[in-house]
Each structure stands twice: as structure tokens, then as C-alpha cells.
Amino acid sequence: MMNQGVSTETIPPVDSGSLENHHVVDASQGQTSSYFPPTAGSDAISWTIHRADHNSTQNGTLPSSTSTYQYDYHTQPPTRNVQEGLNAASLPSSSSSLGTANVSQDYNGYASYPNSTDPYGYGSTGYPGYYNSYQQQQQQQQQSNQPSYQQQQFNHSSYQQQQPNHSSYQQQQPNHSSYQQQQPNHSSYQQQQSNHSYSQTVGAYQNTGAPYQPLSSFQNTGSYAGPASYSSTYYNPGDYQTAGGYPSSSYSNQNTLWNDANYTNYTTHQYSNYTPDTTAYSSGTTTAPSLHYQQQYKQWADYYSQTEVSCAPGTENMSVANTSNVGCPIPGVSGEYPASNTQTPPSYTPPSWRPESSSSELASVQPAAGISGANDGYWQHVAPSSQILHTSPMQPQSQKSLDPKTSYDIFQDQQQTAYSQVPNVQYPANNQVPQSYQSPVQTVPSLDTRRVSKLQIPTNPRIASNLTFGFPKTDKDSSTISAAAKPAYISVNVSPMPDEKVLSNSAADSILKPGMFPRSLRGYVERALARCKDDTEMTACQAVLKEMLTKATADGTLYTRDWDTEPLFPLPNADAVNKDSFQSSTPGSSLPKYKRSPSRRSKSRWEPLPEEKSVDKSASVVNNTVKYGGWTNPSERDRKLFMGNNESKENNFTAMKFSPLAQKNASKNIQRQVKKQRFADGLNAADNGDASSDSDKEQNLTAYYSSAIALANTPEERKRRESRSKRFEKGQGRPENNHFKPKNAGPGNLYSRRASALVLSKNFEDGGTRAVEDIDWDSLTVKGTCQEIEKRYLRLTSAPDPASVRPEEVLEKALDMVQNSQKNYLYKCDQLKSIRQDLTVQHIRNQLTVKVYETHARLALEVGDLPEYNQCQSQLKTLYAEGIEGCHMEFSAYNLLCVILHSNNYRELLSSMSRLSVEAKKDEAVKHALAVRGAVTSGNYVMFFRLPLC
């Protein structure tokens, strides 16, 4: 503390310089992120940033906080001391104190702001370190931090040096731009609210720092590309969180290392943070452990959405998961959460989402209590971390819980924006998504949340339709925490959607981190869980599943294995699993306080579930799967979206259910991380180990975090898991299809088909390393029996079910229907794709097929849907080659024009020209196309524009 004080005094000049530097950098970079709305958004942003700081403080108290964050603490000299003291206190005990501490921080930071530019320097140093040298991060950062404390100048120098790196970084990633923007915001903020400004700067830095980390992870992801790696990243965040939870333990150890009494608090924080980061880095996954991460993730999410990297959502989710863990005892769930976040957004897709929120909410935010305002901003998407702020003053723990949700929302928003371009309208998923979305809101226990929800309703009119039913309840129930939790669940039940069932099932699936898992695997999980009669069995089952999955992930067969044909494992002994999970669940439930007992909340949510499940089982496991696939079809994103829905739901009500799985995952991840750490740093390794054990104790005491993590680390748990996995291995060979067959028999024979596929692929004995694609689909050619004319397109994830495939006569009608339909292209495209699928599945290749493709190609041309047109064109080419009649000439002409227009490819033009027959050249349309070509290649523009428009 003393040191900090000293540092603050000396810091100011240096900081100013650093600030300037930053500004310069920003200016030069000049990249503006589409992220934040510029003017109106600035206030909101500042708020959010501020919140971010709060979060960071909270994080600091919580083990999960990131290194950058802690840096900020250090840097903020005057207020910091107080804050830190608070933080330190809060760390061991509970987060409740944190809230107050945070508040104080903000103000202090604010007061000192002009001088206190230090945070910048710190932040910058922190993150250059990240970027520059991940491997050495721990040591370097720690070292740099300490020196910086003692000698600000030193920091400054290092800081400046690092700045170039920073700039390069920015260039590399557009996300950084958000950081830049924030600074301007910051300035405005100062004018408006001096208090916040200080924190803002820090927040901005943190944010930037966060994106960086994701970057590193991102790069890694790029390398991994494979889903397995992805999953690892996904898990890691969970681990990270756990690490975060433990910081107190690591604390002491670290302190010993650092020795300096003054520094102890800080150092320990940093240290703990660092280690997780490093581990994460070494693993190549994003370790985004803390609330910071959420913000960062948001940015990342944007980044990702922009880049459309599939991996991004996972990472984001991770962060979210972390936050959720903090709030709730359901650490495992967190992993799932992230997926939900990323996935859910697309469905919403109101494009104007952000701007609206920013404008309306901003106004309300400032006048309103800081907390509520923050929430609003958060909801608006402008301020991602604002919620945290709210919570912090009010109820620290509740904040935590909120945070994950808020983060979800943010994610969703961002993603929405990203996805808005994608035609989501097509998909019915919208309804589901909103539900899931609501649930988080509802669950938010505090009054603030209520406000938020109210506020949100006006802001998000588009979503409102979905939200409305959820919200009223929230308002009612919001007064009581428990009630709040329930409503979320209820809302789900109440929801009139026919797809609800699907959701519930899907929720189960989502346990397994839907985002990155193959559909077949989801189906597998679904099947496995469908057997369970009650919760205990379910949890046991999940435990086994989790074992399987982690194993599969470890040996890389996760994506290659044919989960469709994988025999189900025997139902595990539920009791064993329960033992594992009981710690987590019991402490939470026993705790009277809502805030402290997320587990309890989860349970309350959970209780209604069984009913749903039973319904689901009987009704439509098969259908669910199909729908699933359908939802997922359009694209990976969509799938994610869908998954996201499921997950979000899970978050709300299935926490208990899935928590064991997730916890295990998390624990495993932690272990892995620890190992990696050891490799990376001898120093930290021991500490981490100790920390984990210590943290176990802490967890039991505080029940903050789900005990899962702690359990995972304990030797008994490890043994238990080993034994379980052994058991599982034995059982693996035994096909357990019987369990699910009878249940599913009613709706359709999909499973029997699957079974046949299984036989075909001969994966039965060897546990199936063959991919689904290897199955001989020809032998599964179906004769459709479905009589419905309208059918949504969904990409098949398994053998087609004749009951859902339309025979040729019906398809003909369907084509007529589409041709005469007045609906928009998205609808028609969807319908045509489903028709095409049915044709393909039934191996129908005749004039109808040609007609369907021609119709689709023309429609696609009309709206400029080039990818779809290309698909149709290539299909038509082969169909024509088979001698099936159609408008061959017309499409030859289209093809020529397309080649001229879209591919400046000499060879392609030649080949398509040489393919034209003599008759073709006499055709009017082809002649025209050739004339166009002639005009274009000879550059005779006069002729080109004189050509008739055909």
C-alpha cells in the first residue's frame, strides 16, 4: 500500500506522457471500431468502462481477475490503496465488501484522474507484456510491475518501449480500435463525470488488454482449427475461473515468493492472475478468466463476428462461463454459457439494436442511479461491463451472477450485429432465442435487474415480442430473489413455443458445449441423457459423458468418431456421481442467501425440469434431433445460435443438472493448465498446486464457487474419476441402444435407421473412429412418406428419416407452392433447399429435379445470391450432362455471363466457351451472352451498352 502511494505521486507526469503516446498511437491507427456508437455511445461507453474497472476490482478480489487488471490497481495510486485494502479484505471473505470497495475506487480514480494517467501506463505495460512475450509473461509482468511500483519512471520507459508493440498490435486487430474509441469517450467522460474518467481509462486499458489476450488465443485457435483444440480453449476458461477462485490460496504462496509485505496483496493478486494467464497462453487457449474477460470477450466477439471466426464464440463463452461461475456455484455450466452467448445472438438480429439502446438508454442511465444506468448501458450493448458496476455497489455477488448474464446479452448483441447481415429471418429459432435470452434477465435477482429489464423492453422493441412474456414475470418476481430465479424457468415453460421441448433436450446437449461439438455427438449425448429416469441418473450420466468427451478430446477422436453409431454406455451408478457433485450443490442450497447460493437457485430452476424432460422423452426425441439439425443447417453460425439458445436456457434452469459435467470439465482443465504451467514456469507450478488445494477449503467455506473445481483437484476426486473412466471403458463396448429405442419408437424410426447405419459402418465394435461421412448413404436411400408440402430446410445430421422426407408428388406440389408464393426470397430459398434435399436423399434425378434447381437458380440470380446460384448451376451442369431436359441454353448463357462478370479467369471463360455446342451458339440467350463477352473482351463499351437487355 505504501508503495502504491509513493508511486501515485511520482506517476502523474509519466502517465501524461503515456497517455499522449497512446493517443498518438490511436490517431495513427485510425481504426475505428464499428463497435461503439460514437457520440451517444461515448457516455455509455465510459460507463461501461467504469464498470469494467469495477469488475476488475471484483475480479481482483475474486481469483479470476486478469493480470492487466491488477496492474491497474497498482497504478491507481491514491484510491487504489483503499480499494486494494478493500479488495484484499474481500478476497478471503466474500464479494459483498467488494461492491463498496469498487465504488470507492471509482471515485478515487476519478479524483486523481488527470494525474492518474498511470493506469494507462500500467495497462499498457501489462498488455505489451502479454503480447510480446506470452511465455515470459508471468515473470516479466511481475517484475515489471514491481519495479513500476517502486520506480514509476522505470515503468514509464518500459511502457513507452512497449508501445510500439501496442501499435503493431492494434494494426493487427481491429478490436483494439474499441480501445481507441474509448479514449475519446474517456475525454468526454471526464467532462461529464470526472469521477468515472479515471476508472474509464483503466477500463479501457483492461478492455484492450483483454482483446489482446483473446488475440493470442485467437492466433492459437487459428493454428488449431480443429475442434479439439477449440474445446480445449473452451474448457480452459473454466479452469481459469477456478484458478481465479483460488487466488486467496495462491496468494499466500505468492506472497512468500515476493516477500514484500507492502506488495503482498498486490503481488499475490497479480501473481495468481498471471499464472492462470500464462497457463492459458501456454495451452494456446484463451484464459480469459475474469469479468474483464467478459468485456474483452465482447470486443472479441465483435472481432470475431467481423472475422467470422467460429472459434471466437467459444472463447467468449468461456469468459462468460467464468463470470457465471463467480456468481453461481455452477462452474461447469459456465463453459456452456459462452456457447450460448455466441450462438444466441444471431437469432435476435435486430440490426439497429445498439444504436437504439445507446440513444434511449444513455439518457436514462445518467440521471438514474449509477447502477441502473450501468445496467442499461450494458443492455444496450454499449457498455458491456456496466452491469457489473451496478451489482458491485449494490450486491457484489449478485453482480457476479448478473455479469455472466449481462455478458451474454452483450455477446448476443454484438453477435447480433454481426449476424444481422445473415438472413436470420428464415429461421424460426428466433422465438427460442428470445426465450433463452429472457431467462438470464429474469434470473437476475436484484432490483437493478428489474429496472434493467424494464428499460430494456422499451429499448429493444423488436425483441420485445419475445421478451414480453418473460419480462412481466420478472418484474413481479424481481422483488424476491428466489422468485426471480423461478420466473426464468417459468418463462421457459410458459413459452408457447412448440419447440420448447427441443430446447430442453437441447439444453442437455448443450452441456457438452454445443458450439464446438459435432451434431452427431450432440445426438449421442441426447440419447444418453434420454435414458435417465431422474436427476441423479442424469447427473451420473452426464458425468460419464463428460469423461467420454474429455477422453475423446484428449485423444483427438472427438470429431472423428462416429457418434451416431457409438454405442451408449451403460447407465452409471448415479450415487457415485452424486457424491462428486454433492459438495457443490449442497453448500449452495444450504446457503440462505440468494446471492451466495447460486446452486440453490439452480436447483429451484431445475426442479421443474424433470417434468419437461418426461414430456420430451415421450414426445419427440427424434423430432428434436431433426429440428436441431434443421436449426443448425443454414450455417455453422446458425447452429451455434441454436446451441446458444439451448445453453442460455441451461444457464437459467439446468444449472444443477449440468453442473457436475461442467465442473468436471473445468476441473480437468485446471489440472491441465496446472501441468502446463509447470512446464512453463517452475516457480508458479508449486504455487498453483497449493493454491488449488487451498482454494478448495475456501470454496467450502464461502461456497462462492462451485466446488467442482476444488473437487477436481483433490486426489480423491481424481481417483474416483479414474475408476469411473475405467468402468466406462468396460461398458463402452456394450451397445445400449435398447435404452433409447423404446422411448423413441413412437415418433419415428430414426434411431433404427441410425442403427442400421451403424451396422453398415461396422463401427460397432471398435468404438467408431469413422466419421459420419463414411457411412454408405446410398444404402440408406429412403422413400419419403411425408405429405406436408411445406418443410423447413435443415441439414441432415444423420440418416434421413422417411417420415420427414417428401415423395416426388409432394415435392412437385411444394415446388408449385414456392413458385406461386408471395413470400420473400429467404423463405423460398429455404423451401427450395429442403426440396433439393429431399430430392437428393431419394436419389431423384429427373425433370423435376432440373426444374427445382432452375427455379432456385433464377431466384438466386434475381436477388444476387451467388453462392446458391453457383450450387444450382453446378448441379444443373451435371443434370444436363445426364441428358435431362431443361432450359439448358438459358443456363449456359447465365453461366457465360457469370464467368465474365465474376471470375476474371481466362481459362474458365475458355472452357465454358468451348463447352458450348453448335446449337447452343445459335440460341438467342447464348448469342447474347457471347455478344456481351465480345464487347467486354474487346473493350467496346459502346457496343456493350447497346446490347439489348435480353
Place this chain on the structure above:
Amino acid sequence: MEEAYRRITEYLNRFSDAVSSQDGASLSSLLSLSSNHPFLLSLADSLILFQDASRVFKQSERFSQYSEIITHLFRSLQNYRLGNLVDAYQAFEKSANAFIQEFRNWESASAWALEALYVLAYEIRVLAERADRELTSNGKAPEKLKAAGSFLMKVFGVLAGKGPKRVGALYVTCQLFKVYFKLGTVHLCRSVIRSIETARIFDFEEFPKRDKVTYMYYTGRLEVFNENFPSADHKLSYALMHCNPRREANIRMILKYLIPVKLSMGILPKDWLLEKYNLVEYRDVVQALKRGDLRLLRHALQEHEDRFLRSGVYLVLEKLELQVYQRLVKKIYIIQKQKDPTKAHQVKLEVIVKALKWLEMDMDVDEVECIMAILIYKNLVKGYFAHKSKVVVLSKQDPFPKLNGKPIES
């Protein structure tokens, strides 16, 4: 039966002798299926007679290590003889695979078996082509050539390293080119080319001449596709220079691409060249270029459209149009100069339109203006427009720059 057994054992002995004495020539003659060597044909007959050939070489320890190669080779030979080309190909590919395995072991010191490998690569390509023909005649999808392509890629991988066998890489590359050009998957050539051209350890000039010529021919063709005419000119000229002058068919193939390339750079071939190598389809094109006769050019293009399209020079020839325009304007300019030297450099667009009309090219002033603009832009004509008076004002110095071996600026 006796005879058959004797022949089989003789073949086995020859094979084993060739390997043990590292006699690449005789080994390759034993592998050359399509050579229709009488010895192989009679062996095939014997194999058909003598059903259980594998029993023969399993008797002897000597042959057992080559059993993998020989079993499949025999089966291939048998099918080849019977006309089952698809089966013959399949068996041959298996045999070749086994051969490559052995080849890896042999090739540590010297590259004596390269010749046999060449034969193998050649055989597999030719067999695949014939098998594909059989498949298409049976109404099935031809796929063997594709398979041969991937097999050859494997062979290329074996050879592409360092050491003496690297010499063989270019041969395989050329076989690959042939496959890819036939399949129309020319883009696959790029990776092969890269590995040939980036390997600095090995000087390109050290490859056998025939391979170099083939390689240059194909890469030159690729450059034509890419409209990179200087490079195409260089490569095809190299091929032409080094090609065996007695291989007139090969020279013709090279010229088929080299002539359009040269034309596009303003270099016209002599008439006797076209006569000698039977490239008369270019005669009208050349004539049109000389005369500035747009009609003749279009007519020639139309007449030989199929041929030009197939060989891929159609678009190259089509672009000669601009040179024809240039020539036409130049002729007008010369005529004007004879009439009135002072005003010769002012060419009215009307005059060009009229000239085109005589050529039965129906173009109006706007189009002609557009064409002239392009000519000026491409530096085929020096001058400027007087748009109001519809006059092209030509530069007094060198109004029609010659290309002189440079491609038209784009």
C-alpha cells in the same frame, strides 16, 4: 503348360537378375506393358493359361521379396492382354505402388532404377487414359486418370528430394502435366512447378533435355492461359530451341502456342513455317494482321473457333483485333499522306467508319471512337481526339508504334 511355366520362370529370372545387377534398361523393358513386346505378350498368354502363377514364384526364395510387385504386374498383364483395361490399370497401380516401396530402398546410392520408374510413370498414365476410355464407353465416370495423377504425385514425392533421383523428378512432373492438362485441372500444376523452380540445389539445366523441353512447353502453355506473354514466349521459345528438330509433331505442338504468343507481340511468322508444320489455321490470321483486314480475322476466328477454343488460344487471337485496327488506321494514314501530306495526321472518324463499312463491318462513329480510344490507351496509336470535330489527331512522330516483341500494354 510346360511352355507357360518356362516363360514365367524366365520372366522371374530376368526380373530378379535385372534388380540384382542394377540393370535399369532391362528392368524397364520388363515393366513396359504398352510396348507390346512379344516377350511380354507371350508371357501374358502363358499367364492366362497358367492360372496359378503366384505359386511359381512363391516356390523360390529369390522372388518372394518382389512378390507384391510381380503378382499385381502379372494380373495387370493378364487383364491387359484380355482387354480389361480398367482391371489392368488397377492391378498395375498396385504393382507400381509396391515398386515404389522397393525403389526407395534401392535408390540410396545411385539412381539406376530411374529408367524403370520412368516406364512405370508413363505406363500408368497411358493405361489410365485407356482405362478411362473404356469406362466412358461403358457409360461410367472416368476416374482412373485422376487416380493416376495422385499416384504420380506420390512418385514425385519420392523423387523430389535431394540426391541423384532428383533428376527423375522432371520426368514425373511432365507426366503429371500431361495428366492435369488432360483432366483440365491445370491449377494443380502450380504446386509441382513451385517445387521444381524453388529447388535451388538442383540446377534446372541438369535435367534431361527432353524433360526440359516438355516442361517448358507445358509451363509455356500455362503462361498463355495466364496471359503472361513474355514469359510464355520465353518458355515456348526455349522448348522450340531445344526440341529435337526431327520431332516435327512436337515442334508443331510448340508452335501452335508460340505463334499466337508471337503474334500478340507483333511478330509475324513466315508463311513457309505455317506450311511446313501444317499450321494453316493461322494463315488467315496472319494475313489479316498484315492487311488490317478485320473481316478476315473474324472470319478466320469463326472458322477455326473450335480448334482455337480447345487449344486455348482463342482469346489470344481475338485480342489481335486491336492490332488489326491499328493496321487499318495506319493504312488510312498512309493513303491520306499520299493525297495531302499536310493533313495526313488528322484522321476523320468518318473515314474509318467508311473503311470498316467496306470490310462489311457495321460500326458507327461512337464505336469507332471507342476503339480509337482503346488504341490510344494501349499505345498502339499516338495521338489525341478532337471529339467535337470527330477527328483523331495523330502524332507526327511515330504515330503507330511497333510492338517489337513487347506485349500490348494493358
